[in-house]
Amino acid sequence: MTSKDTILEALRANSPAPLERGPLGFTPMTFEDPLAEFRERVVKAAAARCFLLEEGRAASDAVAAIVRRTYPDAKRIASSLPEAAACATFNPDELKDPRSLAGTDIAIVRGAFGVAENGAVWIPRTFRHKALLFIPEALVILLDRTQIVCTMHEAYSREDFDTYDFGSFIAGPSKTADIEQALVIGAHGPRDVSVILL
Amino acid sequence: MSTHSKAAEAFIADSERTAWHNRALWFVREKRDRMARSIPEWEALRDAAAHTKMHTITHLAYYLEMFERNAVANGIHVHWAKDAQEHNETVYRILSEHGARHLIKSKSMLSEECGLTPYLEERGIEAVESDLGERIMQLMHRPPSHIVLPAIHVKREEVGELFERELGTEHGNSDPTYLTHAARKHLREKFLHADAAMTGVNFAVASSGAFTVCTNEGNADMGTSFPKLHIAIMGLEKVIPDYDALALYTRLLARSATGQHSTTYTTHYKRPVEGQEIHVIIVDNGRSRILANPAHLNMLRCLRCGSCMNTCPVYRRSGGYSYSYFIPGPLGINLGMLASPKLYSGNVSACSLCMSCSNVCPVKIDLGEQIYLWRQQLDSLGLANPVKKGIVKVLNTALRNPGMFHFCVRAGRLGEKIAPRGLLYCGANAWGRDRELPKFTSRTFEQIWKEELSSTAAGSPETVPEDSSTNI
Numbered sequence: 033m034t035s036k037d038t039i040l041e042a043l044r045a046n047s048p049a050p051l052e053r054g055p056l057g058f059t060p061m062t063f064e065d066p067l068a069e070f071r072e073r074v075v076k077a078a079a080a081r082c083f084l085l086e087e088g089r090a091a092s093d094a095v096a097a098i099v100r101r102t103y104p105d106a107k108r109i110a111s112s113l114p115e116a117a118a119c120a121t122f123n124p125d126e127l128k129d130p131r132s133l134a135g136t137d138i139a140i141v142r143g144a145f146g147v148a149e150n151g152a153v154w155i156p157r158t159f160r161h162k163a164l165l166f167i168p169e170a171l172v173i174l175l176d177r178t179q180i181v182c183t184m185h186e187a188y189s190r191e192d193f194d195t196y197d198f199g200s201f202i203a204g205p206s207k208t209a210d211i212e213q214a215l216v217i218g219a220h221g222p223r224d225v226s227v228i229l230l
Numbered sequence: 231m232s233t234h235s236k237a238a239e240a241f242i243a244d245s246e247r248t249a250w251h252n253r254a255l256w257f258v259r260e261k262r263d264r265m266a267r268s269i270p271e272w273e274a275l276r277d278a279a280a281h282t283k284m285h286t287i288t289h290l291a292y293y294l295e296m297f298e299r300n301a302v303a304n305g306i307h308v309h310w311a312k313d314a315q316e317h318n319e320t321v322y323r324i325l326s327e328h329g330a331r332h333l334i335k336s337k338s339m340l341s342e343e344c345g346l347t348p349y350l351e352e353r354g355i356e357a358v359e360s361d362l363g364e365r366i367m368q369l370m371h372r373p374p375s376h377i378v379l380p381a382i383h384v385k386r387e388e389v390g391e392l393f394e395r396e397l398g399t400e401h402g403n404s405d406p407t408y409l410t411h412a413a414r415k416h417l418r419e420k421f422l423h424a425d426a427a428m429t430g431v432n433f434a435v436a437s438s439g440a441f442t443v444c445t446n447e448g449n450a451d452m453g454t455s456f457p458k459l460h461i462a463i464m465g466l467e468k469v470i471p472d473y474d475a476l477a478l479y480t481r482l483l484a485r486s487a488t489g490q491h492s493t494t495y496t497t498h499y500k501r502p503v504e505g506q507e508i509h510v511i512i513v514d515n516g517r518s519r520i521l522a523n524p525a526h527l528n529m530l531r532c533l534r535c536g537s538c539m540n541t542c543p544v545y546r547r548s549g550g551y552s553y554s555y556f557i558p559g560p561l562g563i564n565l566g567m568l569a570s571p572k573l574y575s576g577n578v579s580a581c582s583l584c585m586s587c588s589n590v591c592p593v594k595i596d597l598g599e600q601i602y603l604w605r606q607q608l609d610s611l612g613l614a615n616p617v618k619k620g621i622v623k624v625l626n627t628a629l630r631n632p633g634m635f636h637f638c639v640r641a642g643r644l645g646e647k648i649a650p651r652g653l654l655y656c657g658a659n660a661w662g663r664d665r666e667l668p669k670f671t672s673r674t675f676e677q678i679w680k681e682e683l684s685s686t687a688a689g690s691p692e693t694v695p696e697d698s699s700t701n702i
Contacts, residue, residue: 036298036310039466039514043291046522050288053471054281058274077491130456131422149481150491162503163455166448184480184492188473194438197501201480203492206448210363210379212386213254214406219362220414220421221448221495 056185066148066180071229073151078204079217080151080225084177091230092118095140095174098228103138103170110164111140115174115230130161136168143202145179146227147187152203153227154187156196165200170224173202177229231660232615233576238548251383252546258379259540261489262590269485279478280594283531286470287521293436293469294512300439304501307509314344317513321346321428321461322353324509328459330355330426336443336450337361338430339377339534340463340513342556357428358420360449362413369396375550377557378487378536383549417449427453431464431510432533433479437472440500441510444483444493451495454506462499463511466518467530479533482592487535520568525603529564531593536561538587538597544580553577560587560597567604575613578604617660643670 033041063069074082081102085094096118099109110133111120120140124133133139141164143153153173155165165171181187187201206221217223242248266272286293298308309324311317317340325333333350335341335357347357347368359368363380367373369392374380381389390404399412429450434441441462443450454460470476484490502508520530539545539559550558555566555574563581566574578601585598608614628634645654646669655662673681 034310035312035316038312039310039512039518040291040295042514042518043294043466043521046518047290048288048521048524048527051281051285053285056474057278057281058271061270073491078494134418134422147492152492152496157503160504161455162451166451166455184477185474188477193473194440194500196498198503199498199500200451201492201496203490203494203496205494206446207494208362208410208447209488210361210366210381210447211384211389211406211409213257213379213382214386216407216410218414219410219447219449220360220417220452 060183060185061149062182063148066182067177067229069148069182070146070151070180073148074146074204074227076151078151078225079207080204080227083226083228085228085230091115095119095172095228098226099138099140099172102226103224106137106170108136109138109140110136110168112159113140113142113174116140116172124164125160127161130163130167133161133163133167136164138170138172139164139168140172140174141165143173143175143179143227144192145181145187145190146175147182147184147201148180149183150201150203152201154193154199154201156199162198165202166206166221168222170226171202171205171222172226172228174228174230232579233554234548234552234580237554238552238580241549241552242547247385248547248549250385251549254382255540255546258489259537259590262486262537262540263489265485265489265491269481275478275481276592276594279482279592280531282471282475282478283593286475287467287527287530289471290466290469290521293471294466296436297434297439297469298512300436301434301441301510302439304439305508306439306499306502307507309509309511311511311513311515313515314513317344317463317511317515318346318349320511321463322350322355324459324461325350325355325426328426328507330457330459332420332424333357333426333428334420334424334453334457335359335364335428336430336445336453337364337380338428338463339557340430340465341428342373343515344513358417358424360417360420360453361445361447362410362449365413365417366392373556375558376536376539377534377561378539383551418452421452422456424453425457426459426461427457428461428463429454431462431468432483433476434464434469434510435472435476436469438500440498441468442476442480443497443499444480444495445497446488446490446494448495451497454499458506460499460502460506460508461511462508463513466512466514467532483533483535486533486537486590486592516569523568526564526568526600528595528600529561529568531595532561533593534561535592537590537592538595541586541590543582543584543586548580553580560601564597564600564604571604571607571611571613575604575608575611578608617658639670639674646670 071082074080099119109121110124112123143155146153205217205225206219208219209215350357359365366381375383386404393399429443431441432444484493545559555562563577581601587597
């Protein structure tokens, strides 16, 4: 008998009477203005920056202006997005080995939607190397401002949610409090995150 | 004296450090409370999370098979391990098949449970912990003292000295930001050179064949970004039905664990990407046995958030190393008893039965109530403390016999007046070791009852004298 069979047999033999799933039993919280709530939590809860893109200006120029103003020292800027065309210095999808991304100052990626209750952005992989989200010194996330959900319930109920191969809800920069509960930004991943709402 | 109180003596000898440890954990507990109050449906969320876990636990075989079927369809390799040994052998076999020598790990209590790191090191494989707290403990050659905050008991100065020795940081610099960034640099090299990555699994979503790993540091994400091989290990209770269930747990986990609305990274792995391989190992190691134990079955709901430790007055003031099981606090007391009452019964006394753990648990596990149950079973398990057992026997005889009871009360009053302190607080009086004995009252309750209360109380209970509450 394989280990799988042994385990499943033990689980079936030992299982208590089946309990039905039952209804959710509550109505999840909603916000009057999910976008305002999201913007506040991105800054306060996730410790990231949040920008509303100026209207009436080419997205590419507006993104470049924010990136240059916020990260004046950045030299290696990775992105394959059209909105980042005016500031990206290389296309990360052309690199074969993700290790070549070491030394990247900024990556500019697209988020699918934001979650108002925790300030996280869902970023399914739409680029070649997932390292792009974690190895740069700063991560810039472009997000359509109409794509904000209130809670995680709403997030996981989106029709197209399960279409990713790899994806992450990212709430701000990498952080730790492992030394005496003192919050330190920049543990292993990006030290700085900006969400730009298009 | 229990193994816990003996071990705790060393910890509490430094009262300033005890107070500091207590404050650090209470700080986390307070953050958790603020989060809970910010969600109007918090209690209903806990109810739904508990119920959904119970539903899953009573359908484990069904959901595990569903998870495997969908994960395999996604291109993930799924392995099953009956126990710790088979788990370790499976990890080693997969690593060997890929010629991997350098494993980068993100925190997993299952790996601690199975003793994986020493097993691999004996076989010449470098296994590096990448969570900052875990890395500190690994460099100190000590186990974690908390399941979410592994180095919560270590002071910044100690980390400074350790990093000066191990990573060459500046002498005397114990600034957390400086030290964290030194570790970032040191571990970045490890991330880039590892040829295999290991993560735990927070939730395995049966309906989709995907699994989720939650971290704040991004260490699991960095770890799995470069090597071809990713091994994810999970206790079989980590499976959940679907994304509706996942919504409940992602809303509760970080808020309960560290008082954040969410972890920085809630990462979902569904299909291996470009040339990578993902292997998931589903581990039993005694979990299917817990399923057959109706009194303690609830332990299988646990999310490993650590909130029961942060709130526990005994854990906060005695530290993780006072417990003999590798998981401390209310969770560890219970899991230790399920693993082996004989080895770990010394922890069940580390509980004041305040039930705070049961009240903060995001999946409403009755942790305190279960500890109380274990205590009642100690005698039948042959593990009762013989001194306490003797005292209870004597009390039993005295309390059943009014004559002897009255004699004991008189003797006690007399002893209180004339016996030397050294005799009253001798070794046999465990209760008096850290406490002053209460004074005998001038009248017993029986005397008060007979002289003042019996006539009124017997006829009409509502006419109990107004000041009666002061006698309770």
